Amino acid sequence: MRAARRARIVGDADLGQGRCLEIGPLANPVVSPEVADVRYVDVVDRSGLVAHYDGNPAVDPDAIPEQHFWLTRPDGTVATLAEAVAADAPYQHVVASHVIEHVPDMVGWLRDVAQVLTWDGALLLAVPDRRYCFDVHRAPATVGQVLQAHLDGDRTPSVRAVLDHFMRAVDYTAEQAWAGEPPPAQGSHPIDDVRRHLARQQAGDYVDCHVWPLTPRGFADLMDDLLVLGEVDFAVERLTATRVGEQEFYATLRRLDRPRAPAEAVEEARAELARLRAELPDESPVATGGDTVPAQQLADVERRLAETRDRLARVRAARDRARRQRDRAVAAAAAAPADRPGVLGRLRRRVRRG
Structure with a gap:
């Protein structure tokens, strides 16, 4: 099962070529040392991850690998990805499974990833589809929100992100969604929990949450907007639909060919993205027999x-x-x-x- 999922995330990329960085592997790394020359990075070190997920039945603490790098400095401030791994970069591949939806500043994060990649390197993504998880009641992420977070220099999830996540999250699985079951109206976090997380955010804590609810088409639209605005250094090389019965989609982002004229590279990237988007299925619901x-x-x-x-x-x-x-x-x-x-x-x- 793990090998099959890794194959879907990796696509045609050859992890045996060059070195690899996996972001946020937690207890289920996509890439193991047996597969590639890999390094791991997370917000905190291994002991911090074990303490944070203590008592969480979904996370096996013994399966959490040692982190080679972490973003939280000794004084509690948070470094960028590029700052944290600078001494070890560049990498041929960066793998991020269920990470991009968590990052406080998507534009800054994508620029960091581009900075630590080789000139022809690729970012390999697995992204939860908001329609088939606890984000089902959330509105899709917008380019305005993404740019605002970047201009504000967010290093931790914002008030907007924390409130939207904890006030709208519901207990809803992909199995229920694909079976046509309506999501529950009642949120999974009591209001006292919401207030507690908001107070932590206001105190400067890093409150982990889904900052950016996404779908395959929504991700394509967002990347196209960011390309038009000149805010990303990536072309989308591969973008899949969410497989029936499952909860995530996959994307491969390749660094833009900067030796070429930037405008030409962007237009070519947008044309390819339009082709990929056209191949995705419609995401609107269809009424059939009631x-x-x-x-x-x-x-x-x-x-x-x-x-x-x-x-x-x-x-x-x-x-x-x-x-x-x-x-x-x-x-x-x-x-x-x-x-x-x-x-x-x-x-x-x-x-x-x-």
Whole structure:
């Protein structure tokens, strides 16, 4: 299962080429030392992660690897990614599974990643789809919010991010979403919890949360806006739909070819992004017989139905060929000389049995 998911995240990238940095592996690294020459970085060191997730049944503390780098300085301030790993950079690949939606400043983070990559390096992303997780009631991230966070120089999630996350999160799984079950109206965090997290944020703590709710098409639109504004140094090389029954989508971002004219590189990146976006399924719900299902799920059912029809057509064609061959054999046997009744009789008996 882990190898299959890693293959979906990595795509065509060869992790054996060059060195790799994985951001926020927690207890489930995508890339192991057996697969690539990898380094790990997180907000705090391993002991800090173990303490933070103590008692969380979803996190096995023994599976958390040692972090080579961490962002939190001894004085409590938070460094950028580029500052934290500067001495070890550059890397051929940066892997970030369920990370980009957490970063306080997406523009600054993407620039940091570009800074620590080789000139032709790639950022490999796994991103939760807000429609199939606890973000289902959240509005999609907008380019205005993303730029505001960058201009404000956010190093920790903002008041807006903390409140939107903790006030709107619900207990909702991908399995429930794909089954067409409506999400619960009741939030999963009592208001006292919301106030506590807000007070921590106001005191300067790093309150981890989903800052940017995303979908595949929403991510494509956001990247296109940022390319137009000249705020990102990446072209989107690969962007997948969320697989039916699952909760995440995948993207490969490649550093822009800066030796070329910047305007030319951006236009080419936008054209490729438009092509990728056009291949994504519609994300609006579709009403069918009184029920509402995701358009992608309907498209997947229709695709499977078309494949079944194609297989049925091939089976019928093979059956018809067999019948024609049988009829020709019978006709040939009937036209055989009369001195071979034994052969004709045996053939007719086989035909009747078949």
